[in-house]
Amino acid sequence: MIFQDPMTSLNPVYTVGRQIAEAVQIHTKASRSVAMAKAEEMLRLVRIADPERRVNNYPHEMSGGMRQLAMIAMALACSPELLIADEPTTALDVTIQAQILRLIVDLKERTGTAVMFITHDLGVVAETCQRVIVMYAGRIVEQANVIDLFARPAHPYTQGLMRSVPDRRRGRQRRLPEIPGIVPSLREPIVGCSFAPRCPVAIDICRDKTPALRDVGSSHAAACWRAEEVMGA
Ligand code: SF4
Known part of the structure; x- marks a missing residue:
């Protein structure tokens, strides 16, 4: 190590x-x-x-x-x-x-x-890297090969991370978009999706049920109720 x-x-x-x-x-x-x-x-x-x-x-x-x-x-x-x-x-x-x-x-x-x-x-x-696993609050929220991950991120957290990286192609930026809020405390049990309090596209089910990691493409999986919509956005 x-x-x-x-x-x-x-x-x-x-x-x-x-x-x-x-x-x-x-x-x-x-x-x-x-x-x-x-x-x-x-x-x-x-x-x-x-x-x-x-x-x-x-x-x-x-x-x-x-x-x-x-x-x-x-x-x-x-x-x-x-x-x-x-x-x-x-x-x-x-x-x-x-x-x-x-x-x-x-x-x-x-x-x-x-x-x-x-x-x-x-x-x-x-x-x-060739293969990427994105983790949030101690759980896998997305996994894909590096090309697919950058081309079509399927989880809002991954998208947020990508938006918050300076990109010279965007010219002068006054302020980088940030992911609002903070990572949840793991001392308390988390109900629903752990990213829901910070997620810009959260809906009711997100706050009640934890999304499982599921396939959203070949060798591409995400733990998000709205992964397909997020990928198409
Ligand atoms: S499951 Fe809901 S809250 Fe969690 S990342 Fe997806 S849309 Fe956002």
């Missing part, structure tokens, strides 16, 4: 190499010297310059982007079948973000590891 904040995910009192090697030793029972060699190899794989020196750096001796690359190296060190990347680029500036996203996609193709991105950034979704 790659966590979102590389500064708090790395232990400040151990070198980066030792932390990567620790994962290798625990999972593969390799000796310390073999694990350290693997750590250096992993830093090279994620394209950190001068890996022979960097392997002995402490986290504070690296930039934020480099620390995140080290986290990716650590996550991939034991050749996982699935890599979970939880907002892996939010703490980084946009240039480093683009570099890290390209690297993750490239490594996915080279190593055969499947990648699950957890993100609020629809730009990241559009650029890196």
